[in-house]
Amino acid sequence: AQTVTQSQPEMSVQEAETVTLSCTYDTSENNYYLFWYKQPPSRQMILVIRQEAYKQQNATENRFSVNFQKAAKSFSLKISDSQLGDTAMYFCAFTPFTGNQFYFGTGTSLTVIP
Amino acid sequence: DGGITQSPKYLFRKEGQNVTLSCEQNLNHDAMYWYRQDPGQGLRLIYYSQIVNDFQKGDIAEGYSVSREKKESFPLTVTSAQKNPTAFYLCASSRASRVTNSYNEQFFGPGTRLTVL
Numbered sequence: 001a002q003t004v005t006q007s008q009p010e011m012s013v014q015e016a017e018t019v020t021l022s023c024t025y026d027t028s029e030n031n032y033y034l035f036w037y038k039q040p041p042s043r044q045m046i047l048v049i050r051q052e053a054y055k056q057q058n059a060t061e062n063r064f065s066v067n068f069q070k071a072a073k074s075f076s077l078k079i080s081d082s083q084l085g086d087t088a089m090y091f092c093a094f095t096p097f098t099g100n101q102f103y104f105g106t107g108t109s110l111t112v113i114p
Numbered sequence: 115d116g117g118i119t120q121s122p123k124y125l126f127r128k129e130g131q132n133v134t135l136s137c138e139q140n141l142n143h144d145a146m147y148w149y150r151q152d153p154g155q156g157l158r159l160i161y162y163s164q165i166v167n168d169f170q171k172g173d174i175a176e177g178y179s180v181s182r183e184k185k186e187s188f189p190l191t192v193t194s195a196q197k198n199p200t201a202f203y204l205c206a207s208s209r210a211s212r213v214t215n216s217y218n219e220q221f222f223g224p225g226t227r228l229t230v231l
Contacts, residue, residue, distance in 0.1 A: 035219050043151075043202060045222035091156060095218065100145045100164050100210055102220055106156040 002027045004094050006105035013082045014113050020067075021077045021108045023092030031097035034068065034075045039107075040088040048090070051075065053097075082112045116141045120205050120223035127192070127199065127230050135190045135226045137205035144210035146188035147220065150174060151202045160203075163188055164210050192228065200230045 003026045013019035025034070036048040051059045051068050058066050063083075067076045079086055092105040118139040127133045139146065145164050149157040159172030163182040177196025182188055188207075192199045206220040 033218050037222075043225050045204065045206075045220075047219050047221075050219055093220075095208075095220075100162065100208065101159070102147070102206075102208070104157045109154075 002029075002094060002096070002101075002103045004092050004103050004105040006090075006092055006108050008108045009106070010109045010111075012111040012113055013079075015082055015084060017082055018078060018080045019082055019110065021079075021090055021092075021110065023075045023077070023105055025073050025075065025092070025094045025103075027073070027094065027096065029096040029098070033095050033097070034066075035093040035095075036064070036066070036075075036077045037091045037093060037104075038086075038088045039091065040085075045091075049077065079110075084112050084114060086110060087112045118205060118207055118221055118223035120203075120226050122226060123224065125226055125228045127228065129230060130194045132191055132193050133228065135192070135203055135205075135228070137188045137190065137223060138186055139188075139205075139207045139221070139223075140186060141207055141221060142185075143207035143221070144185065145208045146182070147206040147208075148172075148178070148180065148188070148190045149204040149206065151204060151225075157204065160190065199228055202227050 005024045032053045034051045038046045038048045049061045049064050063080045065078045089107045091107045095102045121136045147162040148160040158174050161180040163169035179191045203226045205223040208220045
């Protein structure tokens, strides 16, 4: 069975500081994709960053980067220079290369404090 | 612009009524999904479809039904058998076949908020 675990229900960070959100997953698949989605108060789900498991290099998108540790099955999200607009619920997600189901964590609610 | 539309944005239902939530995509995706989201919780899969005229139950399919007559459309019916239907419903789509170095993530619609009166 595939599972995704986010152990931090709520987090807060001061504006302009850096914060790291944790995600672990469990799978027997060797090739898969990992994602971080952001859900702001509007509730529109927005893709933040994605990582392909066969790529060792950590993905980066502007202020967002990941620390992908395949052996440890860990996929944390680092947000640098936090902005007020980063306040949202963040979901970690996994999908195997074969098959079409997506598996989501329960989310981390991030608040950026001015 | 390509994307996913859901309608209506807000929906009110009386107890005992069936209601249908619309989901349309013009991304040429084969796979489509319905999720339910309750306050403070993650996404729970209701149904998904990988191809026209075929769909599979997710984790919480009881009280819901779907159809997939066209590639672009995947409507969800909330039946009177669903005992606690008040929730936020999200529709998503993705490629059905995986392509390396390509986009394989899910794209989401804006959601429908269903309230039972």
